[in-house]
Structure formats: structure tokens, C-alpha cells
Amino acid sequence: MVNQENLLLYEKIWIKRTLQRAIDLLILLLLFSLLCYRIFFIISNKTFTIPWFLAFSCESWFTYTWIILLNTKWSPAVTKTYPNRLLQRLPENELPCVDLFVTTADPVLEPPIITLNTVLSLLALDYPANKLACYVSDDGCSVFTFYGLLEASKFAKFWVPFCKKYNIQVRAPFRYFSQVTNSDDDSAEFKQEWLKMKDMYDNLSHKIEDVTRNSTSFQFEGEYAVFLNTEKRNHPSIVKVILENYDSLSDGLPHLIYISREKRPKYEHNYKAGAMNVLTRVSGLMTNAPFMLNVDCDMVVNNPKIIQHAMCILMDSKNGKDVAFVQCFQQFYDGIKDDPFGNQWVASFEYIIKGMGGLQGPFYGGTNTFHRRNAIYGLYPDEIQYGRKGKITEKMLIQQFGSSKEFVKSVTHAFEGSGNSIDGISPSNLLDKAIQVSDCGYEYGTSWGKQMCWLYGSISEDVPTGLNMQRKGWRSECCTPEPTAFMGCAPGGLLTTMIQQKRWSSGLTVVFFSKHSPVMCTLFGKIQFRAGLSYCWLTNWGLRSVFEVSYAALVAYCIITNTSIFPKVRFSH
Ligand SMILES: O=c1ccn([C@@H]2O[C@H](COP(=O)(O)OP(=O)(O)O[C@H]3O[C@H](CO)[C@@H](O)[C@H](O)[C@H]3O)[C@@H](O)[C@H]2O)c(=O)[nH]1
Numbered sequence: 001m002v003n004q005e006n007l008l009l010y011e012k013i014w015i016k017r018t019l020q021r022a023i024d025l026l027i028l029l030l031l032f033s034l035l036c037y038r039i040f041f042i043i044s045n046k047t048f049t050i051p052w053f054l055a056f057s058c059e060s061w062f063t064y065t066w067i068i069l070l071n072t073k074w075s076p077a078v079t080k081t082y083p084n085r086l087l088q089r090l091p092e093n094e095l096p097c098v099d100l101f102v103t104t105a106d107p108v109l110e111p112p113i114i115t116l117n118t119v120l121s122l123l124a125l126d127y128p129a130n131k132l133a134c135y136v137s138d139d140g141c142s143v144f145t146f147y148g149l150l151e152a153s154k155f156a157k158f159w160v161p162f163c164k165k166y167n168i169q170v171r172a173p174f175r176y177f178s179q180v181t182n183s184d185d186d187s188a189e190f191k192q193e194w195l196k197m198k199d200m201y202d203n204l205s206h207k208i209e210d211v212t213r214n215s216t217s218f219q220f221e222g223e224y225a226v227f228l229n230t231e232k233r234n235h236p237s238i239v240k241v242i243l244e245n246y247d248s249l250s251d252g253l254p255h256l257i258y259i260s261r262e263k264r265p266k267y268e269h270n271y272k273a274g275a276m277n278v279l280t281r282v283s284g285l286m287t288n289a290p291f292m293l294n295v296d297c298d299m300v301v302n303n304p305k306i307i308q309h310a311m312c313i314l315m316d317s318k319n320g321k322d323v324a325f326v327q328c329f330q331q332f333y334d335g336i337k338d339d340p341f342g343n344q345w346v347a348s349f350e351y352i353i354k355g356m357g358g359l360q361g362p363f364y365g366g367t368n369t370f371h372r373r374n375a376i377y378g379l380y381p382d383e384i385q386y387g388r389k390g391k392i393t394e395k396m397l398i399q400q401f402g403s404s405k406e407f408v409k410s411v412t413h414a415f416e417g418s419g420n421s422i423d424g425i426s427p428s429n430l431l432d433k434a435i436q437v438s439d440c441g442y443e444y445g446t447s448w449g450k451q452m453c454w455l456y457g458s459i460s461e462d463v464p465t466g467l468n469m470q471r472k473g474w475r476s477e478c479c480t481p482e483p484t485a486f487m488g489c490a491p492g493g494l495l496t497t498m499i500q501q502k503r504w505s506s507g508l509t510v511v512f513f514s515k516h517s518p519v520m521c522t523l524f525g526k527i528q529f530r531a532g533l534s535y536c537w538l539t540n541w542g543l544r545s546v547f548e549v550s551y552a553a554l555v556a557y558c559i560i561t562n563t564s565i566f567p568k569v570r571f572s573h
């Protein structure tokens with residue numbers, strides 16, 4: 001019999017693309033021959049005009065881009081995970097805890113009903129409920145988001161058991177009820193419960209719709225009083241425990257905590273990175289799980305077993321030890337026909353992410369990612385194995401992680417791998433400490449956002465955050481289970497697409513020229529050479545436009561002035 005302990009929890013599958021490689025090399029050859037032609041022409045004709053210089057620079061850039069792209073695409077890999085082996089090896093009560101993070105920022109662009117569907121799909125994950133805690137960060141400080149979550153938590157008491165009982169795959173109610181149910185269960189009992197659930201969900205969404213529509217008549221009483229007179233950019237920290245699994249029941253509901261970090265006009269809030277750091281601290285205090293999953297508010301779970309899949313990678317004793325994060329692809333359910341704006345990122349996933357998966361691992365994409373808490377806290381992979389004890393004093397920890405004694409204690413526990421920071425104390429008893437670490441002055445003078453955790457300085461915070469971990473020698477892995485792990489919504493129109501792409505490209509350009517640029521990380525860190533090149537491709541994405549526009553303009557210029565920058569074809573008779 002095969003020893004269970006020796007079986008791998010996951011395997012890396014290398015994808016063969018021989019034809020693709022041959023075509024790509026041929027294109028590279030053509031690019032080189034064009035450059036040779038330019039050089040030869042300039043030398044032999046001794047003419048050097050501006051259009052020629054421009055053409056030569058653009059073509060050199062295209063060749064460079066093609067080389068780094070070729071390098072990225074050269075050896076793609078995906079992973080295959082074996083959740084059954086994980087469950088055979090670890091009894092349910094020994095599975096690791098996972099903290100779930102959801103970020104939302106604007107109740108108008110990201111309506112509460114979307115956020116709470118994401119939350120419901122997380123609460124219903126196929127994983128022991130006492131191992132999970134869901135934290136929602138609301139940068140919009142919206143009473144309606146909070147109201148929606150409160151109402152959703154009541155609905156969850158029925159929804160989660162329903163999903164688990166009938167093994168429903170799609171556990172975000174709006175997605176589930178918009179599909180034709182092709183459940184195997186034809187029983188009258190199922191049909192009856194289905195109708196009841198649908199009715200309850202319709203009620204829930206109407207309630208939220210009504211409240212948002214008649215916003216002026218909202219009563220700021222009781223639980224809601226703290227939201228009175230708050231402004232989006234000017235309000236104190238609000239932390240509320242919405243659900244609490246007091247008795248630590250594995251078939252109950254996970255903890256659900258609402259956080260709106262303090263915002264003041266004079267303080268930088270650092271967008272999503274700032275929100276993620278607050279989530280990290282509050283969760284560190286309250287549950288301190290060794291792993292964390294982060295999703296955007298519009299990314300719902302599509303595969304309820306996704307945590308098991310990700311844990312196969314992170315818990316694998318052979319290959320998983322140096323994996324800092326596991327990235328699941330972003331896939332979308334609301335694409336427009338033929339995807340004219342490329343919002344589905346099909347080619348990028350197929351070639352770039354899988355390609356990077358074969359190097360040091362995919363880049364951190366900001367959502368659908370499982371993180372190792374210790375890697376986020378800035379440890380090196382070998383420090384996890386051999387321990388960090390003795391090297392670091394409490395004073396140093398306070399300098400790095402801030403002045404909350406309880407939080408620093410939780411960090412020590414995380415480093416020692418001893419889990420829950422303040423054992424036996426339930427989240428609601430830690431509210432004042434959680435509020436303290438959510439205040440905007442907390443990070444002043446510390447390392448948050450500078451050396452560790454989610455890095456500040458670029459609006460595409462995800463890429464440098466991932467790079468900063470890989471720089472220390474960590475790897476990452478793709479996780480590609482069947483069915484797809486998460487599904488989200490993509491921007492629909494041209495304008496929203498352009499705004500999104502402008503944000504990404506400018507954010508990535510900033511990363512290329514920053515302290516955490518892939519060049520620096522390769523030269524002075526542990527980013528492998530080819531992985532560094534693939535990061536160059538990613539962070540040069542915005543710069544490409546300069547050369548592409550110039551080249552296109554050059555052709556127009558040649559037509560107008562009746563000149564040519566290309567070799568002329570001569571026909572001999
Ligand atoms: O001040 C902010 C701004 C944004 N967010 C949240 O961050 C997420 C992503 O922001 P969004 O404006 O929706 O950006 P997208 O372009 O849709 O997101 C992609 O690009 C971001 C980087 O630019 C990544 O962080 C995301 O994970 C990735 O999905 C959303 O959940 C927001 O609610 C905040 O919490 N606070």
C-alpha cells in the first residue's frame with residue numbers, strides 16, 4: 001500500500017507548446033532581421049533622419065518586449081491539487097484556520113447587494129465554520145453596506161445549511177437563482193426549500209433596495225447610531241461583530257466582522273492597500289489564522305471547495321513550504337459578446353499567468369488570493385522552518401508593527417506558528433483593541449506599507465506586494481481547480497475599461513521605476529532572472545503605449561509626406 005504521508009498534495013503540470021514556441025521564435029527572427037536591415041541601411045547610405053531613428057527605436061523596443069514575452073510564455077505550468085489526500089491526512093479539527101477578507105469602497109459603484117452576495121458565498125464555503133472568519137472592510141463607511149450585512153447574516157442562517165445540505169455549487173444567491181437549476185435532487189422537499197430560499201432572498205434584496213432608495217428616511221438608531229454624521233473621508237473607526245460562532249461549532253456559521261477604518265482628510269488612506277493592512281491587523285488580533293484569502297467585493301466563490309484546493313498547495317510538506325501565496329484566476333460571468341475590449345483577459349491568463357506559473361510563480365493579482373500570514377509579515381521562507389526566535393525583540397516588533405501590545409503578541413504567536421493570539425477570547429471582547437489598530441495614526445513610524453504587508457505608493461498595490469514577498473525567496477502558485485474558483489464582474493463599457501486600464505498601466509509604470517522594481521529585486525533580491533524578466537514585461541505594459549502610438553503616427557507621417565521607412569519591394573522583369 002502506498003504510504004499516505006508520501007503522497008503529494010499537489011503536482012505541477014507542465015504544458016507543452018512546441019508549435020507555439022516555433023512560431024514565436026520565427027517572429028523574433030523577423031524582428032531581428034528588421035533591426036539588421038536598419039543598421040545596414042544607415043551604415044551603407046550614411047543617412048540618419050528622424051523618422052528612421054524613431055522607427056529604429058520603436059522596433060528595438062518591440063524586439064525587447066517580444067523577448068521578455070517569449071521568456072514569460074516559454075515554460076507554462078498549472079497545478080493539480082488533491083483535496084481528498086489532504087482530508088485523509090488531516091482530521092477536520094486539524095485543518096488550518098483561514099481569515100477571509102472582502103474589500104468594498106463605494107456603495108454606489110459597488111452596491112451592497114453585490115458585497116453581501118460575496119460574503120454569503122464565503123460564509124457557505126465547504127470548510128469547518130469554526131476555522132473561518134470573514135472580515136469586510138468598507139472604505140465607503142456606508143450604513144447601507146452595514147445594514148445589508150446585518151440582514152444577510154440573518155439570511156445566512158438558512159442559506160448556509162441549505163447549500164450544504166443539497167451540495168449547491170454556486171453559493172452566491174443572486175447567481176444561484178439566476179441560473180436554471182439542474183439539480184439532481186427532484187424531491188418535493190428540495191423544491192419546497194428552494195422556493196422558501198428564493199422567497200427569502202427576494203425579500204432580502206427588496207429590503208436593501210428600499211433602504212437605499214429611501215436613504216433620507218433611514219433611522220440612525222441603535223446599532224446604526226455610529227454612522228450618524230460620518231463622511232466617507234472623515235469618520236472614526238467603526239468595527240462591529242455581526243456574527244460570532246461562540247461555541248466554535250464546525251457546522252455553524254463563521255464569524256463575520258464589519259470594519260470601516262478611520263479616515264481623516266489630513267491622512268493618506270492608501271486606497272485598497274491601506275484597507276488590506278487594517279484587515280490584516282484586526283484579523284491578527286481576533287483570529288490570527290495562518291492563512292488569509294482576499295477577494296474584491298464583486299468576486300463570488302464559484303467552487304465551494306476552493307480552500308481545500310489552496311491548502312493542498314500551502315500545506316504540502318515538500319513543495320508548499322516556500323509558497324507565499326496561491327493565486328486563483330479572475331474569471332467573469334458578465335462578459336459582453338465577443339469581448340471587444342478584452343476584459344476577460346483570456347490571453348493573459350492562458351499565456352502570462354500560466355507562463356509565470358512555470359517560473360517563480362504568478363504575480364499577485366489583488367483578488368482571489370490565499371496568503372501565508374507570515375510571508376505577508378515579512379518573514380523569509382527559511383525563517384519559517386528554523387524559527388526567528390532570539391533574533392527579534394519586542395521593542396523591534398513594536399517599531400515594525402505598531403504600538404498595540406496585543407497585536408504584537410499576536411504577531412509573535414503567528415511567527416511561532418501557535419495560532420490564535422488571545423485564546424478563548426471571542427472577537428466581540430476585542431473591539432476596543434481592534435478600533436485602536438484601525439485608526440489612521442496607527443501606522444505612523446512603523447513598517448506597514450513600506451517594507452511589509454500591502455505596499456503603498458502605487459495604485460496597483462498588488463504587483464509590488466507580491467514582488468516584495470518573492471524578492472525574499474518565496475514562490476507562488478496558480479490554483480486552477482474545476483469548476484473555476486471565483487467568478488466576478490468585469491467592466492462593461494469602453495469608458496470603464498479605459499479608466500481601469502489607465503489605472504493599472506500607470507500603477508505598474510510607477511512600480512517599474514520604484515524601489516521595488518523587478519530590476520532591483522532581481523539584482524539585489526531573490527527574484528530569479530527569468531521571473532524578473534516576466535515582471536519587466538508586466539510593469540512595462542504602460543510604457544509600451546508610447547512606442548506603439550509613435551510607430552502608428554510614423555506610418556501616417558510617411559503617407560502624408562510620401563516617404564518610406566520600410567524596405568521597398570523591387571520587381572525585376
Ligand atoms: O480606496 C479603496 C479603493 C478600492 N478598494 C477595493 O479594492 C478592490 C479593487 O478595486 P477596484 O476599483 O474594483 O479595482 P479593479 O480594477 O476592479 O481591481 C483590480 O485591480 C486592483 C489593482 O488596481 C486590484 O487590487 C484588484 O484586486 C483587481 O481586481 C475593490 O474591492 C474595492 O472595493 C478599497 O477597499 N479601497
Ligand SMILES: [Mn+2]
Nearest residue numbers: 296297298489
Ligand atoms: Mn473591481
